[in-house]
Amino acid sequence: MSRRALRALLLLAGASVLLAVWAFPILWGLLTSLKTERDVLAYPPKLIFEPTLANYREVLFGSASILPNLWSSLVVTGITTILTMLLAVPAAYALARLDLPGKRSGGFYVLATQMLPPVGLIIPYFLVLQRVGWLDTYQGMIAIYLTFSLPFAIWLMVSYLEDVPREMEEAALLDRAGRIRTLLYVILPQVRGGIAVTTIFVFLNAWNEFLFAVVLGGNRVRTVNVAMFNFISVEQTLWARLAAAAMIAMAPVIILGLLAQRHIVKGLTVGAVKGGGRR
Amino acid sequence: MSAVGRVKLQGIVKRHGNVTALHGVDLEIAPGEFFALLGPSGSGKTTTLRILAGLENANEGRVHVDGADVTDVEPGERDVAMVFQSYALYPHMTVYDNIAFPLRMVGTAKSAIDSAVREAAAKVRIDHLLARRPGQLSGGQQQRCALARAIVRKPRLFLLDEPLSNLDAKLRLETRVELRKLQRSLDVTTVYVTHDQEEAMTIADRMAIFMEGRIVQVGTPDEVYARPASVDVAGFIGNPPMNLLPGRIAADRLHIGDHMVALGRDLGAEREVTVGLRPAALRAGPTGLPAKIDLIEHLGDTKLVICRAGESMVKMRVDKAASFRDGDDIRIGFDPGEIHLFERQSGRRL
Amino acid sequence: MARSSDRPTRERRERRFALVLFLPAFLVLAIGTTVPLFYLLWASLWRIDLSMPWLSGFAGLENYAKMAADPRFWNSLGLTVIYTGSTVVFQVVIGLGLALLVLRIPRGQAALRIAAIMPIVLAPVVVGMFWRTLVLPPDYGLLDLVTQALGLGSHNWLGDPQLALVSVITIHTWQWTPFSFLVILASLAALPPDVFEAARIDRANAWRRFIHITLPMIRPAIAIIVIMRMMVALSAFAAIFAATGGGPGTATEILNLYAYRTSFTDLNLGYGAALAVVLLAITLLVSFLMFRLRRAA
Incomplete structure (x- = not known):
């Protein structure tokens, strides 16, 4: 005893x-x-x-307020998340369920794009955005953010969509719903949880991104992560203020992380099973 | 009798990669018929149903409904309804919404939907459960809900894929009867897939028996029972199925081991056959096939006597009053008219 | 028989619908990742120096030749191997140990799981800054307070070249061990208990049960973790960038950092592109080998 x-x-x-x-x-x-x-x-x-x-x-209302940076982060992350989901869910459905020509190679392609290290792509992104004048713009940042959000979102959604019984879809087709309404009224309502979790993950990844933000952003579009980083490199570091800024920047991801707590292992391993995470 | 719902399958071939699931299936179903597709698992009966529904494409062959070629028509436009083995109810909708779904999808007026849903629900006696979700229903109730969703739109064809297999034994027997009554009252052509020969025998007007991707026999339950077209069918139909023994015929004589029976008709040259004998057609008597009792099973109103005759096992159904004991030596007698003969090589009925 | 005309019309309709759903995402990925990849290959063949634009021009394989004779490149390559290898091993070993430990705790697992999620959801750049400003500074950093209290003295964790490498490896391990811990914990919890009961009845002791039953059964999960963590470690950037910036000197300058610094600090984009090509090649090679190994296992 x-x-x-x-x-x-x-x-x-x-x-x-x-x-x-x-x-x-x-x-x-x-x-x-x-x-x-x-x-x-x-x-x-x-x-x-x-x-x-x-x-x-x-840090919120003083001379070096991070409010504009929070706004930039929110705009970039929010729009990226919405666009990613709008593109990823249909693509995932095609991969998970439909007779997509070249399905295997299509799936493998999505997976391979997820494994590219960001540092490998940042140079062409920089050169191209510079040429088209999209450096330090929202459209430029969001376009680039889509490239790393999409593969992950597609694979996560595929894993959720594969769990929907096929007969459910067939029943809807026989009930004269047609393909689009079958997807909208029968399939998607059953993966609501999966959509929510995927959205949270996409948001988390985009909110936490740093490399693209620091290279492709600037004075107009400076995300909160970049602003904080400048905090330590530019001024003589004010620890307490930096900590306060970090707390504010962390708050959304911690809240979302706790919300998606149960699904986090699944979300992370889907990335793992089908490829690699990209941070 | 209903005027619509005539089905014709012509030369349906289905391949999955290198495996051929259906080797050219031909089938005609008359309007209003309750038609069973019967066969062991993997025999192609469900695939046939799914091709008829339009859920799968045939590699070859055509599907006709009411004279129109629907091979290239989407499932939703074939005017058929289906009950799935898993029921496939929409879990995020109430029972009411589940039943209303096929009507909403074609833009039926709200009031018409409401009365149709209530009528369909009443027919399968779930009208008190309309506000529930599928997850809050018992298995039997879910099954009724799936039925209601199928009948609400008054389809010209009603497809059922093993609808009773997820119910417990008692409920299965009750539902079988109700299903039959429901079909009668709706007068809709019904195609019913099952692996349970007893279910098919009791419920269907006619049936097609599938073996390894082919239809081996089509007929009424009586015909199939009385004249199985092959050894395989004979071994599948009846509970317990027919006893199958090796034998040999020469002219009008049948030899089973050392035992000889006069057939009363001349079957030509000497050859090897398989002899089929229904357990209920056998009786113990002073003469007949010599056998030794292995085991006796008590089935309530009858007994099943399992005995050895030479190399073969023979089951005999006898009255419960008959007094036998394990190890008894008996002689099994039967009328020549009860003998089914199949060619040994091909398995075909003679 | 022509394949396409052989297909029933319904099948063709489904394929068309599938393509319509898949194509937008596919195009974004093709334009957003594949085209830039070729552009990167092309750029690596040029002299692109933004600080000396007049020197720009086609260079052929010059950048690659330069790399072979560049000690800083070889240094960064070696650091990448050390960094990736050690962080992955630590994450798996520590994660496994913790999972086995936590599995025996009857209560409070939920609290631990929540604590484990915290580091995972944080931005690596924030983690790097946190450690740099709160944990590692001499005298008032959290770690220094602990070592001083234990009588191990104060250290310049990020200023000393060797300690700096240990520090960045520690930071990465701290942030991502919870991941392997959670995945292993989940797969341990999913193991059928009767196997262990049977082993117990067969008189296998705890160590043998671990070696002969537990480990083989969670091997797939561990393989997944190793593959994924290698990929992430190979693309690690922000945490080191925030904690040391690759320094002191080049003490923590893994290949990622070197490619970044060359391109965006020295503004030598041509050479940076060549370094990035090598990085991509290594990543693809490693992932290919890993998937081959996993399939073989």
């Missing part, structure tokens, strides 16, 4: 360490964002301090 108790205790301790290692840096960031700059640099570090929202006020 006592050996058992000891083992349980050890397990618990191990789990707590684990929890701490993953959660602590984020909690530490949260604490830092609520400190004054003086408290941040205090040694030994203060665990008890007077929390302040001044950093948040400053």
Whole structure:
């Protein structure tokens, strides 16, 4: 009995360490964002301090407000997500269910495009956007973001669509729904969950993207990730303010991540089974 | 009798890659008929139904309904309704919406839809469940819902793919009777796929028996039972199916082992045959085929006596009052008129 | 018999519908990934130096010849191998160990799963910045506080070349181990319990059960993790970029960083393109080998 108790205790301790290692840096960031700059640099570090929202006020409404950057991120990510889903769902349906000519190679092609490392593509993207004058524009960024969102979204949707029983579709066809209405009224309502999860993942990936944003963006279109990065490289770093900005930038992905929590393993492995993630 | 719903399949061939699932199926079904496609799994009966529905394309052959060639017509435009083995109810819709769906898809007026849905639901007695979702229904109720969805549009052809196989045994027997009554009252040509010969025998007006991608016999249940066209059919129909023994004929004599029977008709030159004998046609008597009882199964109102005759096993259905014991030596007698003879090589009926 | 005329009209209608659904996405991918790929190959044959535009011109294989004699390229290649290999091994080994541990915890698994998701959903660039500003700085960084408390002294985690490489490997491992942990945990939880009960009845001890039953049964999951994590490690960029920028010097400059710096810091796009071509070739080769291995297994 006592050996058992000891083992349980050890397990618990191990789990707590684990929890701490993953959660602590984020909690530490949260604490830092609520400190004054003086408290941040205090040694030994203060665990008890007077929390302040001044950093948040400053990064949102101060001279170097990140609100325009949040807006840029939202526009790029939002439109990318919508366009991606509009293109990916029909394509996934064709791959999952229909007699698409060259289906196997089509599927493999989508998969292969997902494996290209972004650094490999950034040079042609830069040169082309420069030539057509789309550097630092929303349309340029969104066009490029589509290229890495689409393959992932297509494969994730294929895996959800494959789970819909084929007979359901056949019943709808016999019920005179025709192909388009079968897709809209019978198939899609059954993969609502999958569509929601895919949308969340596409949004997450686009929101977190950095390389394309820093190279292809500029003064007009600067996403929040790029703005934060400039924070540390340009000014003498103000830790607390940076932490506050990071907290704001992280909030959407953490909320979405928690919402999609149950599906995250599936979402990540679909990318894995059928190819590679692209960050 | 209904005037529409005449089906004609001509030379249907279906290949999946290198495997041929159907080797040229020809079939005619009359309007208003309750027609069963019977056969073991993988025999091609479901594929035939799906080709008739338009869910699969035949590689060769034509499909005609009411004289019109519908081979190239989309399933939705063939005016056929189908009940799937899994029911394929739309899980995100209520029972009402499920039944209304085929009517909404052709833009039927709302009031007409409402009365049609209620009428169809009442026919299969699920009118109290219209607000539920399929997930909240029992298996039997789901099956009725699928039936209602199929009958609501008054199709000219009603296709059922093993509709009872997901029900438990008792419910299956009840539903079988109801299905038959429903078909009678609707007077719609019905094509019914099943692997259960008893189901086909009890429910169908006529049936086609499939074996390995071919139709081996078409006929009424009585015809199929009385004159199975081949050894395969003989071994498939009846419960238990026919006893099949090796034999030899010469002129008007049949030899089963050392036992000899006079056939009363001349069948020509000496050759090897398979002899078919229904268990119910056998009786123990003073003369006949010598056998030894292996086992006796009690079936309630009858007994099944399983015995060995030479190398073969013979089942005999006898009255429950008959007194036999394991190990008894008996002689099995039968009328020459009850003998079915099949050519040994081809399996065809003589 | 001609194939197309052999097909029934209904089949042709379905194919046309399928094409209509698939083509828009296909075109976006073709224009967005395949055309740029050829453009990249083409660009790698040119001298494109934005800081010295007058020198631009066709260069043939000059960029590739230059690469062979470029010690910085070979350094970056070596770092890429070290970075990819070590992060993948750590992720799998630590992830597996943690999953086995957590599986035995009767309660609180949900909380752990949530904690594990946090790093995964964060932007790598944010993670890099976090570690750079909150975890790794000497004296007041989280890690330094821990090492000092343990009497191991203070270290310049990102300033010392060797420690910097260890640090970026640690950052990547920290962010992505939860992924392998979650996937392995899910596949462990899905294993049929009766197999283990049978093994127990057959008197196999815990270690043998692990080696002979658990490991073979989750091998597919591990193969998937290895493939995917290799791909991601090969395209890793933002976290290192934010934490060290490839430095100090070239201590953490993996091939990705080198190609980026050449193209967008030195503005030598032609040479950068050639480096990117090599990177793509390596990625494709590795993925090809991985899928071959997985199919063979």
